[in-house]
Amino acid sequence: MPYYLILGIVTGIYARYFVIISQKVEHYLKKLSLSRLRKAMLGGAILSLLCVLFPPLFGEGYDTVKASTNGNTQAIIENSFFRYFEIKDWTIILFLLLVCLLKAFATSFTILSGGNGGNFAPSLFAGGTVGYLFALVCQQIVFTDIPVTNLVLVVMAGAMSGVLYAPLTAIFLIAESSLGYDLFIPLMIASVISYLIAKWFSPISPELKSMADQVKALRINTTEIFFLPFTVRIL
Incomplete structure (x- = not known):
């Protein structure tokens, strides 16, 4: 249980980082005031550079998550420039940390520069990578008997819960897709902690914030229209 309690906190902080980067990228692209074509060219150039340097960022990333659960670290870096270095534990840790x-930048530029998609698959991939990174760090410190697969699955649920504000969806999705029904308690712990941390920073989901602001403005306008006849009578 201590693993999952710590993972819930780590995942909640990472989910907040993921959301902040998305907001920063959106603000940056709006500030540039580029046309749709130029915005797509800028996003494509940045994504191309990121995918060349770090191939796991390309696509959905499920193959990387599968390699992580199988302990196949060689498959994670075989197509990157890191393969030219001597493969050591610190090399894998540094690569996964980057x-x-x-991943937050790649996802944000993909969506905000005109691409199709959302944060569903990226949050799962990012969570799986964070879980595997956490397991490797624990192995390097002291602990050797680490349930790597369990950590990867639990953090996938935690990241999805913190990014999308959907803890129940994350819990049941990971439990059903992995047949890991014995992980229900760890999934609940990590997902709820991540969700509470996300709610503490922002009560409303960032994806719904613009809609909430529009509803709030509509309520204010409706109130002003309702009280306008009374104001005219008083005057």
Whole structure:
């Protein structure tokens, strides 16, 4: 249980980082005031560079998650420039850390520069990578008997819960897709902690914030229209 309690906190912080990067990229692209074509060209150029340097960022990333659960670290970096270095534990840790940090940028530029998609698959991939990274760090510190597959699955649910504000969906999705019904308690712990951390920073889901602001403005306008006849009578 200590693993999953710590993972819930780590995942909640990472989910908040994921959301903040998306907001920063959106603000940056709006500030540039580019046409749709130029915005697509800029996003495509950035994504091309990221995918060349870090191939796991390309596509959905499920193959990388599968390689992580199988312990096949060689398959994760075989197509990257890191393969030219001597493969050591610190090499894998550094590579996965950069993938986790840059996945938020890759997803944001994909969506906000005109591409199709959302945060569903990226949150699962990012969560699986964070879980595997956490397992490797624990193995390097002291612990050797680490349930790597369990950690990967639990953090996938936690990341999805914190990014999409959907803890129940994350819990049942991971449990059903992996047949890991014995992980219900760890899934609940990590997902709920991640969700509470996300709610603490922002009570409303970032994907629904613009809609909530429009509803709030509509309520204010409706109230002003309702009280306008009374104001005219008083005057």
